[in-house]
Amino acid sequence: MNTKILHVDPSSILFNKDEGIETCTPIFTDPKTKSYLDEASIILRSHKNCIGFPTETVYGLGASSLNDESVKSIYIAKNRPLDNPLITHVASLSQLHRKILPPSTKIPDIYLPLIKKFWPGPLTILLPVEDDTTLSRLTTAGQDTFAVRIPNHPVARALIAISDEPLAAPSANASTRPSPTLAEHVYHDLQGRIPLIIDGGPSNVGLESSVVNGLTNPPMLLRPGGISLKQIQEVGHGWEDIVTAKKTANASEPVRTPGMKYKHYSPTAKVILFVKCGNGVKAVQEALSRYPNSKIALLTGSEFEIPETLQAQFAIVDHLGSSITEMAHNLFAKLRNLDKNDMDYIFIEGVPDAGEGLALMNRLSKAAHETISNDSK
Structure with a gap:
């Protein structure tokens, strides 16, 4: 498989501030950027391959989280263990409800102040998996919760919006390797394994998203990341009592979020x-x-x-x-x-x-x- 790199201009992608995170209708001032994201969207909607793309945290390896074959392409490209769950990325709250959550399902109230303050951004929340979910159960590693966030990078959010595919997207590196913050890092690890990398420049944060579980009492920080523990505590509304999960899970222990079980982030040295x-x-x-x-x-x-x-x-x-x-x-x-x-x-x-x-x-x-x-x- 030949791996193509397409360079896009993140500054050419605009969003209607009046929409907030309720909906997402990207506006493009650069036709080439729009054309390249359309090309990427065709690959995503084919449900055959995953692609590399930038987020504000690190580069992601994205494929539709609603299709088993799409999700399998991620695990294969990364050589990722199947019991390591994936985070789903959506462009808006309306897409989350329209594509994943049943009409009668509400986001638990405890998350609402976090969503208001940190979305779009590097914060991931855990939600219950409904019996009739449209999500591929490969994203959840067979568990009763799934992880989701709205990314803040204009390329990531626009790509998810125009493809209209919620994207399961772990970091776009070979498993156990340091996460990629540049398109060239993705190419180094995954050339020949994926068809396309969208190059949107360097990731700003440099560490993956923070993952929180508000379904427990007290709520829990499962993975520290782009939003600090202090920032979460300062939101209040129950989050001041948040506790930190243990850093590493046992080999036989199921985990609800990436980064808790296997060796990660390691260079060859x-x-x-x-x-x-x-x-x-x-x-x-x-x-x-x-x-x-x-x-x-x-x-x-x-x-x-x-x-x-x-x-x-x-x-x-x-x-x-x-x-x-x-x-x-x-x-x-x-x-x-x-x-x-x-x-x-x-x-x-x-x-x-x-x-x-x-x-x-x-x-x-x-x-x-x-x-x-x-x-x-």
Whole structure:
């Protein structure tokens, strides 16, 4: 299969503000962008293949969530385990009700303040699966809930609207690899496996959506992501009591959201994560001594103060970012870039596993081969 890349202009896609998220009628000022999304829509409506496309979080691998063959194409292209559920993306509330939810079904009230504040955007909610659902049960891994969100990227939302297909769309990477934030990342992993990648430039957030379950009491944060725990708590209306799910599920345990069970976000090089290591000098020196004759890269954050004499022992030294937001935005792209340079190990400075750092450390800990912690530093 030849994989084609089509470059579109996200700024040429406009939305009627009066519609809000109730409906979605994209307006195109660039005919080429409209033509390319029409081409992508034909593939999606054929229910034969999945395609790569940009979202504000990371690039997604999308196919109709209403058709088993479409959803199977995602699992095949990614080599993804079948018990790892998928998030469905819709363009509007009307599409959600018209295509998935039965007419008599209401979205639970607890979600309404979150939807008002964070949709469209990087927040995913869990809803009950009805007996007569139109959803492919492959998206839910056979469970009684499904995950859904309205993306904020103009290309993603327009594509879903004009194809009129709710899209099951995990990250567009080979399973276990770092998530893609550029079209070239998707091409690297999936060339020859999918027919088309829509290139809409870099993803802005850099981490996947946050996933919440408001069907439990108290509500639960299943996966930290683009919306922080604090932002969710500040909404109130019961969300101030939200609890955090355990980071990793057991091998035999069913999961309701992606990212809880299998190794994720990992480059080919082994990641060594440093937590609570002060300026990093002693911890890094000791770690270097354990890997002689190895090609090692160092990604620093805001606390490490590694002298030039120590930096000289690394093949590559790079700065992940000075803030958690910057580090999160850069993480996957930096990991992929270091993989191009055939590193044996990547040393990464971590951040506090709380507040804004919760989502970043979730990804780093899942990518890590080993975590080095020194509470005394």
